[in-house]
Amino acid sequence: MRPTREGIRFLIASLLIAVAAFNTGNNLIFLILALMLSLLLLSIIILYLNLKGLSLAVFAAQPVFVKTRAIFRVSISNRKKHLPSYSIRAAIPVSTGRQGAAPYIPPASNSSIEMENTFTKRGLYKYGDFTLESNFPFSLFKKGIRAHIDGEVIVYPEIKEIDELIPELITTDYTALTIRPAPGDEFLTIRDFRYGDGMRRIQWKTSAKMGKLMVKDTGTDEPRLLTIILDNIKPLNKESFEKAVSFAASAADRFIRLGFFVRLVTCKRLIPFGSGLEHLYKILDVLAVIDEEDTWECPMMEEMQGTGILILKSQDSSLKKAAPACSMVMYAADL
């Protein structure tokens, strides 16, 4: 507990009044002194009771990315049966100065507040010790209590706009599927008759309706595949590596959202092809905590399935040998 600026002034005023009271022995000054002391004492007691019996529950309202505003939902519970709590501020442990305030928490109830924070580094953060702070009722003293929160929050790498880095994304029609016509039975589409089409493929009913020959296409649709290879072999330039990780995450995000099946390959971790948001977060989970490694342990494929993006730490990277199999080679320093 520490006095606020007003509290220090109030303490000095009380001290001066105490000197006057003891000096003169005047009971009416003692009366004023008693008022000052009672305000100080009540400040301390009420503040103590105000913070007593409070507990916290925190969860991230949405996935947390580096340099992006993260919103945490903080639920402050008041376990006191009869006493409410007023003006409670909850502070995020990391030194960002971010706070959220609950003006009133009824007895045996809770109050939710939203707090924002922006992380500058990816990784796994423990919630740790939140601070619950108040200066109720007179703003003379400020007291904070630590509220330990178990659990962790994973901060994913920064997701950037990568369209400029991969111009193909803009210039070509990057659909998620490569359609390969095949004699299979699976219906693909109905289209105008083209020269060379077999007579058996003409859809007569549709042609009659349309007044022209229409042909049914059958075939097999293959999903487009993307492999992201991230070079994290020691030694790494920290700044460039972060850029590389961010690029890998951004590429995974961009392509998965396009419907691609994306695979991530790093020194020791391999996330096989997959699609959808769940798969994206599998990749991001790895990228959030990825660090430099001594050796490359994942199988290095000679022939790349689908598109391959190789992200190399530098020109001298030992992974450069995989470059011919990849459609794109990026250097961390250039990102």
Next chain:
Amino acid sequence: MPRIYKALTALLAITGCTGLFITGPLNPVMFIPALGLIPGYIRVWKDMPTAQKWMVSSLSVAALSLFAFDALIMTGDLFIAVAHLTIVFQAIKSFDLKEPWDHLQVYFMSLLQMVIASELTRSIVFGAVFIVFLIALVAAMVMSHFLKEGTFSRIRLRRPLAVISILTLLTTGIFFISAPRLKGGIIGKSRMTAIKTAGFSEKVDFGSFGEVKLDSTVVLRVELPEKTTAALYWRGKTLDYFDGISWVDTLRQKERAGKKDNIFVVLPASLDNAFVQKIFIEPIDSDVIFGLGSIAGIDIDLRALFIDGSGSVFAPEKSPKRLAYTAYSVFEEQPASYIVPAYLQFPSGLERLQKMTDDITKNLKTDIEKASRIENHLLTNYKYSLKTSAPPAGVNPIEYFLFNSKEGYCEHYASAMALMLRHAGIPSRVATGFIGGEKNKYGDYIIVRQSDAHSWVEAVIDGKWKRFDPTPSAPQFKMPSLASLYLDYLRLKWYRYVVGFTSSDQKNLLRYFSMPFVKIPKLPEMKTEKIKVVFYSLLTAGGIAIVFFLLSRIKAKRYGFATANYLKFRRYLKHKGAAITQSSTPSDIVKEASRLGMGGKASDFIKLYEMARFGGKEMSAAEKEKYKSINKSG
């Protein structure tokens, strides 16, 4: 800003000024600036813009000039001048209320006004003003808190305000009762100097007594735990010398009364059977302590008491405060251990009085017969009157009373009898004090007023001092109303339990509450002399600490936060043995700190310093905290 908050600020400002005005000694002219509060707060209420800055500054400078004039010339009293200044500042501030901090300034100013008022008055009205002030201050401080938090409109304030106000009242009471008290303070004296005059006076001359007998101002309030059938003569002091015009006390040798069990011993009599009176004396123009009969002992919160040979008791000085004490009296006639010649002193030129005395006491042998005959003669042959005409030039007032006007009041009767007794060879003196009083049914105590002032005679009969009262009954004056009696009862309680609360009361309370559970040891008496040393030391230490604090604040303001702390860090390292010179750069400091094993912290510290000092980037609150914490931990 909510209107209720504005209203509370106005209430506090008005309460502070009212607290000052009820004290009395303020210059009535000060009502004029106090009236400025009305338009000031109307503007605040209507959200009108505050006064121009130059106008507020000019008025403040003018107020300070007026203060100097007031303190040096107008009142010549710094204390009253400060009181006047606070009123003017309250009025100016009412036109300049912008930020919440401005409102806090009003609270502090009101607090100062209450402190000043408490030194200028003991009135019960102060108690009423104080309660209003307390509730308003608590409410304003709680509201101020929510306003600062920005949650005022989201909170239902009624319940927390009520609870906190009640708690504040209770704890204020507890602190008031339990704060340690020293007899008469430490080095200072109460600022209150207004001493009321009383009907009682230390000399008896003839002239203005009629006015006194019509004055209903309360002088004493007395609680009598037991009933008594004895006549209520509140004896003050005795007068021995009559110069032909007035009576005076020439036997001024006073001795310091000894103490036994914290009670001043006046007579060597046992207090076990003494009659107890709890007396509250208003501030009167005298140092005399009153009591019934002969006072044997006194329990009073004073450093010393003095007694003279006649059994009169005196305080060390005329008290500007109400005195509260317990008197232990005995009604037995006290032996006249030594008869000083003064008690037989007789002025010349009173031949007619001498002849009259001889005629009255002719054929009477014993002193008691003579004294009773004289008393009876005065009681039956003269009329009580407050409207006495002045004697013609050259005529003695006593002889004029006895032979011409034949009417007068107690002083005429007592003087005449004392002189007649002396002529008859009986040592006598005039005693002054009060007689009777009216019982207040609301508090079961006796009110003694100026109009009860009285003089009577004490004469040595058979070696003992015996009281005679030759004054016929005085006519009854107007009885006070029930309301005024009830108000007087409240006043008594206020004086008794607030204004006159003493360390003895604390001990009694402690005994009362602890009695059934534990036997508490005798509490040590707090010696003012010893505490003075501690007080002076603490005061000096406190003063030095405040000077250092202010200097550091000035330095911080002069250099700015970052540089002031940087200089502090340099000093710290130098103290630890680092080679820091005037020309050491921040990088030198990091190097020196590394040598002392504080490289990491120093590097962080200097980084923050350079960023703030040269990078043009202000430190965030968290960074400031970190900056300070590095400096603190070294």
